[in-house]
Amino acid sequence: MKRVLGVALGILTAIGGFLDIGDMVTNAVVGSRFGLSLAWVVVVGVIGICLFASMSGRVAAVSGRATFEIIRERLGPRAAGANLTASFLINLLTLTAEVGGIALALQLASSVEPRLWIPVAALALWLVVWRAKFSIMENVTGLVGLTLVVFAVAVFLLGPDWNELADQALSPTVPAAEGHAVYWYYAIALFGAAMTPYEVFFFSSGAVEERWTVKDLAQSRMNVLVGFPLGGILSVAIAACAAIVFLPAGIEVSSLSQIVLPVALAGGKLALAVVIVGIVAATFGAALETSLSSGYTLAQFMGWSWGKFRRPAQAARFHLTMIVCILVAGAVLMTSVDPIKITEFSVVFSAIALPLTYLPILIVANDPEYMGEHVNGRATNALALVYLVIIVTASVAAIPLMIATGAGS
């Protein structure tokens, strides 16, 4: 019974923890402009993140070591250093977007200007990273983030034309008002939002934090293979809400405040309160994960003592890295830069940097020296190679498309 509860908790946490500010904003923007014609990208992204997370979780559980320790050992300090630089900067950009997301969500609850919430959010983030246990932190934010299921409920309450939604999703076409370049730019943004590298750093380092072994592989697989796809359904629900309410009215989503309006239309004040709680939980959870990922990546690369299972005094540089990153994120946001713009850039740059983290994991997952009998099977490798092609193509195409479309404008 305890084991079943453990599996259920892991799955629920994975669903609630799947969404972050990047998923919410990108799906709502895409829904308002393209309807569900890019829903297929969420499916591709979810399969990709399942594959990526299950490989890195297996590497961590079998070897007992986390991503960057192995990347450095396997690729050497120079290649791993380049990898670290790109991953660390993208992670910092994502952390900044998440802290901005917390502030914007709190503005929705209070109507107080987000710049006043940023120091509060940063302080709360640091306190939780410093004081809370890893499992409590992960489970509480994941479970409260589950309240975002209200987006799926809202889709039903809005009473859409299901045939039209199905037609948009199953026979995707580029709307007349949008060009092909913009369509593919947003396809890459959605892909990057679903496959953010921090999720994998967090997942694999979390496996070490929770002392996973080979015995825990089945549970980890269940968390990923059930939790992430259900999280992906919530992503599509956000896009569907925007497609139902905004697309016919010619309204383009450009702010977080617009994302909650379809939920209010469907379910009134109660649903609105629930969705705001969910957005705060999802952004706060993702901010915790990105803060920790910044500490994990740098400490693992440098060989410093790391982990929430150690007291802060025993992992001082790990905690210092997180504090500096939280301060930098807060300082950037205090310049009045638009958190939504940062979010839009962070998801695209995540797609650009993705091969740097994906390829080393794929190499290590095939290395018998680290994995023994648990190396990738043929089917996994076939799928992994298909994804390598997709990831590299998205990465190479992202910047030219960003320039050609004026970042999707």
Place this chain on the structure above:
Amino acid sequence: MRVVRALLGLAAVAAAAGCAVGLDATPVDEARALTSPLEQASSAVGTATLAAELLGDGRSTAAVTDTALLDQVHVLQEAADAVATFVPADRTGAAWQADALTTVRDAQVAVAAARGWANGAGSDEGTVVAALDASATALDDLTATLDEVTGE
């Protein structure tokens, strides 16, 4: 080598000069340039109307409506800036610009009034929504006029 550099320099200057707005822009180019901020403004007014109606129906809170309206004030400011910084090539373009500026500014007034109402100041819901509807109609009419020119 100097000749090549000089030619490259001249080519760069010519390319930059070609990017200048208004010098030899056709009416279609001008109409397209103004349509984009007008669509942005229409989107902002549409969001403001939805937010105001939700508050009026008791389905939203004052904080959410205020935030949504504030965000649309910023969107309208961007649209107004885009129209104001447009450089018309002739009198027709100048007339379109003047119409677009007036329409976007009217939208700003309507959204600001809605925000005042959401925060307990100003008129009633009916007046606020009527002003937003009028603004949306004016934006749609002007966009339709420009669309006829562009043929889109």
